[in-house]
Amino acid sequence: MGLTLAQKIIKSHIVSGTMEAGADIGLKIDQTLTQDATGTMAYLEFEAMGVPRVKTEKSVAYIDHNTLQTGFENADDHRYIQSVAKKHGIWFSRPGNGICHQVHLERFGVPGKTLIGSDSHTPTGGGIGMLAMGAGGLDVAVAMGGGAYHISMPKMLRVNLTGRLSPWVSAKDVILKVLELLSVKGGVGKIVEYAGEGVKTLTVPERATITNMGAELGATTSIFPSDEVTRSFLKAQGREQDWIPLSSDPDAVYDEEITVDLSSLAPLAACPHSPDNVKSLADIGPIKVDQVCIGSCTNSSYLDLMRVASILKGKTVHPDVSLSIAPGSKQVYNMLAKNGALADIIAAGARVLECACGPCIGMGQSPNSHGVSLRTFNRNFEGRSGTADGQVYLVSPETAAASALAGVLTDPRTLGEETAIPMPETFLINDNMVLAPAPESEMDSVEILRGPNIKEFPVTGPLEETVTAKALLKVGDNITTDHIMPAGAKILPYRSNIPYLSNFCFGVCDKEFPERCRQYGPSIVVGGQNYGQGSSREHAALVPLYLGVKAVLVKSFARIHCANLANAGILPLVFQNEADYDRIDQMDDLELPGVREALEKGGPVTVVNKTKGISIPAEAVLSERQRKMVLAGGLLNYTRENGQDA
Numbered sequence: 001m002g003l004t005l006a007q008k009i010i011k012s013h014i015v016s017g018t019m020e021a022g023a024d025i026g027l028k029i030d031q032t033l034t035q036d037a038t039g040t041m042a043y044l045e046f047e048a049m050g051v052p053r054v055k056t057e058k059s060v061a062y063i064d065h066n067t068l069q070t071g072f073e074n075a076d077d078h079r080y081i082q083s084v085a086k087k088h089g090i091w092f093s094r095p096g097n098g099i100c101h102q103v104h105l106e107r108f109g110v111p112g113k114t115l116i117g118s119d120s121h122t123p124t125g126g127g128i129g130m131l132a133m134g135a136g137g138l139d140v141a142v143a144m145g146g147g148a149y150h151i152s153m154p155k156m157l158r159v160n161l162t163g164r165l166s167p168w169v170s171a172k173d174v175i176l177k178v179l180e181l182l183s184v185k186g187g188v189g190k191i192v193e194y195a196g197e198g199v200k201t202l203t204v205p206e207r208a209t210i211t212n213m214g215a216e217l218g219a220t221t222s223i224f225p226s227d228e229v230t231r232s233f234l235k236a237q238g239r240e241q242d243w244i245p246l247s248s249d250p251d252a253v254y255d256e257e258i259t260v261d262l263s264s265l266a267p268l269a270a271c272p273h274s275p276d277n278v279k280s281l282a283d284i285g286p287i288k289v290d291q292v293c294i295g296s297c298t299n300s301s302y303l304d305l306m307r308v309a310s311i312l313k314g315k316t317v318h319p320d321v322s323l324s325i326a327p328g329s330k331q332v333y334n335m336l337a338k339n340g341a342l343a344d345i346i347a348a349g350a351r352v353l354e355c356a357c358g359p360c361i362g363m364g365q366s367p368n369s370h371g372v373s374l375r376t377f378n379r380n381f382e383g384r385s386g387t388a389d390g391q392v393y394l395v396s397p398e399t400a401a402a403s404a405l406a407g408v409l410t411d412p413r414t415l416g417e418e419t420a421i422p423m424p425e426t427f428l429i430n431d432n433m434v435l436a437p438a439p440e441s442e443m444d445s446v447e448i449l450r451g452p453n454i455k456e457f458p459v460t461g462p463l464e465e466t467v468t469a470k471a472l473l474k475v476g477d478n479i480t481t482d483h484i485m486p487a488g489a490k491i492l493p494y495r496s497n498i499p500y501l502s503n504f505c506f507g508v509c510d511k512e513f514p515e516r517c518r519q520y521g522p523s524i525v526v527g528g529q530n531y532g533q534g535s536s537r538e539h540a541a542l543v544p545l546y547l548g549v550k551a552v553l554v555k556s557f558a559r560i561h562c563a564n565l566a567n568a569g570i571l572p573l574v575f576q577n578e579a580d581y582d583r584i585d586q587m588d589d590l591e592l593p594g595v596r597e598a599l600e601k602g603g604p605v606t607v608v609n610k611t612k613g614i615s616i617p618a619e620a621v622l623s624e625r626q627r628k629m630v631l632a633g634g635l636l637n638y639t640r641e642n643g644q645d646a
């Protein structure tokens with residue numbers, strides 16, 4: 001039986017387990033990336049492991065999220081990461097060099113290699129045929145130390161692409177269509193492989209837009225074959241030697257298959273407040289637009305911004321619209337500056353921002369009250385923009401630019417003939433903002449620079465025999481990590497300060513939650529489907545841990561968050577019968593009698609609702625390794641006890 005593309009990469013990297021769907025597998029990791037919002041924690045954890053030098057082929061630390069320096073915090077954290085990187089063998093991409101995923105695709109990604117990153121959009125690397133996955137910071141730290149990355153072996157979903165995109169329809173519309181078909185839960189436990197005749201009609205940046213936003217499907221990752229298109233992209237990046245051909249075998253077997261006819265697609269938008277709330281522009285109608293933001297790791301490539309510049313050229317932004325544009329990387333920015341496209345963007349009245357995540361993570365450009373904001377980004381969760389009642393729609397760069405001129409949501413197909421934007425034969429290559437680590441012989445003399453904002457991360461002890469806790473919070477379906485641990489300009493600078501962050505935990509749902517935790521002590525959070533979707537931020541586990549959360553009991557989990565809970569030593573539980581969700585109310589007294597023994601045996605866990613006098617059966621959604629980890633009190637304790645398998 002033949003193998004799928006992802007199965008081939010898994011086969012060449014598997015170090016433990018078998019390739020049966022659902023089985024725990026350990027993978028050797030070739031490359032890692034971190035960004036600054038998750039990176040400080042990841043490097044504190046790496047330091048705690050005591051490994052002197054990274055053991056990967058390439059590890060890169062990016063600064064792209066926290067670039068708004070409203071106080072000393074971010075700048076201090078940047079210096080900390082820069083010094084840690086220099087000492088321990090990690091390349092350092094300076095602030096201003098661009099968004100991690102865009103830069104990694106351009107300069108470091110290699111087809112057929114494995115990459116994990118402490119950011120959920122790491123699957124962007126799937127655009128050049130990498131097996132690239134988002135992970136918690138601790139998992140990235142372990143991989144840097146040479147440890148395997150553990151996932152449960154995913155099922156394989158094939159998206160068969162036929163036809164070719166019509167003018168003004170672009171990669172964003174493809175992934176929005178897939179989100180409409182599959183929903184934000186549709187990819188959970190799966191790898192999405194793109195195949196079929198339509199693949200070769202898509203450029204690498206277009207493919208990367210699609211794999212990037214595969215994160216919103218909840219998928220483990222998404223991947224495209226590595227073909228002649230990939231080869232020309234790498235050649236244009238001066239890296240043809242990194243290319244290898246890679247595709248699935250003709251007789252590969254997939255668990256599921258869907259077909260998307262590229263020719264039949266029309267421009268789409270994801271409406272507030274979920275990336276799968278997809279409608280056609282015609283169905284939404286010409287709503288008035290207050291703000292347009294172009295950029296993010298989804299849509300800020302050279303091709304995207306050249307298209308935008310060509311639409312804006314010679315025109316002026318509508319007087320009621322604020323248009324901001326952030327190029328994805330210094331390479332993109334520099335090329336636009338050289339060829340004059342930047343001048344067209346500036347002349348049209350766009351507010352040009354630095355190459356960083358910026359508005360995507362709420363670092364500035366929050367829309368006005370109840371404002372409609374069209375964004376080329378990947379997430380439109382409630383409140384993420386920094387404006388609680390902001391109405392964020394996710395659209396393509398073409399739709400964004402057309403609407404910025406018209407002042408209302410506009411179908412770019414009304415713009416007339418599309419100008420052809422050729423893929424450059426050579427990109428402008430200048431890696432002067434990427435700093436090499438110190439040679440091993442000099443690493444001892446590198447001093448780590450720690451600012452006062454860097455506090456210790458919380459750790460817990462071995463799991464107790466019986467857990468007694470209150471249901472201090474009950475939430476519904478599709479709770480995102482932005483609900484659990486919000487980001488944005490006011491909070492993000494404190495990503496290395498868990499005690500301070502804890503004041504904002506679950507702030508979007510219930511501002512009183514942190515106070516209740518302080519008042520009542522140990523707690524269990526109760527939730528619905530797809531709990532913890534979205535970001536890979538382990539802060540969504542570490543902060544609850546700090547506040548005394550012992551277990552999270554839900555209908556189902558999103559992959560990365562579930563792993564982060566186990567890594568932190570919080571017990572992730574799912575209801576055996578979903579209807580039992582209704583049998584717990586907020587503030588009920590709960591008990592997990594003999595939970596330690598239950599976990600040791602790998603059996604079900606009983607949740608006793610003492611307030612209601614009933615017992616509720618639950619399962620710990622953990623592999624054997626994770627069970628041992630939770631018993632030990634998290635991955636760090638487990639690694640200390642068991643060495644580096646672990």
Ligand code: MIC
Binds near residue numbers: 037120121487
């Ligand atoms: C995001 O898009 O939510 C982030 C910010 O990039 C996160 C990482 C983080 O929370 O720092 C992600 O996607 O993993």
Ligand code: SF4
Binds near residue numbers: 099
């Ligand atoms: Fe940055 Fe936004 Fe991409 Fe997250 S989704 S990495 S915040 S640009």
